[in-house]
């Protein structure tokens with residue numbers, strides 16, 4: 290009950306924050322509409338007695354009042370609906386934005402590894418659309434409380450025993466609460482199968498994967514798995530739904546018996562002359578209303594309880610996303626690097642796993658150097674890059690930027706000084722210019738800056754082939770959108786990575802894997818030359834991951850990673866002379882190209 294109450298209070302707070310005037314209007318209208326119903330019953334009783342007594346003037350006035358109250362009962366709810374519906378839309382937007390902020394605006398990305406986080410999101414997405422129900426429930430509850438008080442007073446005046454009628458409304462309420470708990474648990478229990486089924490649906494309906502799915506003839510298998518998971522979800526929800534319905538019916542039965550008792554009591558008292566006909570009409574009318582009030586309360590309570598559950602899940606998401614600061618965040622990145630970046634005894638395991646992906650990595654990336662990381666698939670190269678970008682924190686050890694622990698730099702300020710091109714880059718379906726300009730948001734629409742970045746990335750040819758150049762809309766989501774090849778998308782992503790002009794760290798994690806080796810070689814040749822030129826001004830470190838040794842050999846420093854450990858460091862010449870893993874891998878690739 291406490292959760293429902295605090296949840297309701299928070300829903301009210303959200304509505305107030307969104308638009309307090311509309312909140313007040315909706316509450317007043319709902320309360321007026323709700324109070325009009327028991328008043329209508331009272332005037333109906335008075336009118337009946339006036340008719341029986343032959344007081345035609347009074348009867349007419351009571352009749353007019355009954356009509357006005359009927360109009361108020363029927364119409365005020367509709368006006369309130371207009372007010373809270375708009376509120377609900379705004380509240381939903383507020384909620385969804387909060388969710389997006391939590392999911393993508395947080396410091397690290399550890400939470401994306403957690404299945405419990407993914408399950409929460411699966412439930413929260415659709416639940417955010419229940420704001421209209423929650424607000425309607427909340428505002429109706431205010432009206433309902435008033436209506437119940439009025440009804441109780443009217444009943445007590447006739448016979449205090451009739452007060453048992455509203456009391457009998459408690460079991461259905463409790464049953465309704467229990468039923469909603471059963472449904473809520475079922476939603477949590479089925480979240481994983483729902484999430485996987487939704488992923489399979491996305492896989493099966495995405496244009497990007499259509500070719501591979503056809504070749505491997507996976508469509509039937511995907512459908513089978515999707516159907517199996519969906520059936521499991523439906524079975525879980527259906528069973529819970531049935532159980533909840535039985536619990537609710539039990540509660541309603543108690544009220545039904547009380548309703549019957551009240552009727553018998555009043556009719557007997559009318560027959561023995563203790564009450565008048567108008568009183569019987571009043572009780573019949575009020576009892577029907579109490580019945581409706583009970584049904585409404587059960588559904589209102591379940592809506593409020595459901596929204597309280599949604600807000601609780603949101604709090605859990607907030608906790609999962611929060612990174613507890615081990616050190617005070619009290620430094621800012623320097624304008625230029627003088628010493629460089631040092632890793633001291635860094636260990637790392639991905640959240641929720643026991644496997645150590647990086648072990649005791651100690652390394653110095655000197656300011657101004659071009660550094661290549663090489664190693665076999667799964668060696669830990671990308672993980673190292675992600676740690677340097679501050680996307681994850683080391684489990685042990687530390688990363689120092691010019692002697693300052695990376696954890697002491699505000700994440701957003703550090704990212705501002707990073708430029709990056711990732712292996713799994715995003716295909717932003719914007720205009721070609723903006724797809725590149727995104728790399729430095731203040732210069733999103735700065736055509737000369739975008740053109741310069743494209744030049745550095747050797748990607749001018751992609752733009753030249755597009756009908757409207759930088760203004761060409763990209764992506765198949767748009768009717769007129771141009772679709773690019775994998776390599777063309779990658780070139781634009783590389784241009785995006787080169788938008789920031791004064792980064793302290795430029796990370797290129799296989800951003801050229803879709804380019805041919807020669808193109809990659811030329812690109813890095815140019816890039817390394819440029820990096821050497823600008824190193825004097827910012828001391829920027831260029832860090833790249835590549836499997837192509839023709840590119841790697843150009844680096845000032847080559848770091849060889851094996852099974853999460855740094856096994857060799859040095860320049861090409863030193864490593865070849867050392868005759869270790871690097872020399873072996875280099876030889877293998879050279880042989881393959883002969």
Ligand SMILES: Nc1ncnc2c1ncn2[C@@H]1O[C@H](COP(=O)(O)OP(=O)(O)OP(=O)(O)O)[C@@H](O)[C@H]1O
Pocket residue numbers: 402639642646664665666667668669670671672673
């Ligand atoms: N998000 C993740 N959650 C759990 N384990 C992960 C995750 N990403 C990578 N790993 C594991 O960490 C190890 C290192 O992965 P990483 O991507 O750093 O390798 P890599 O050297 O960049 O490989 P590649 O050359 O194939 O890109 C692998 O064993 C991989 O299975």
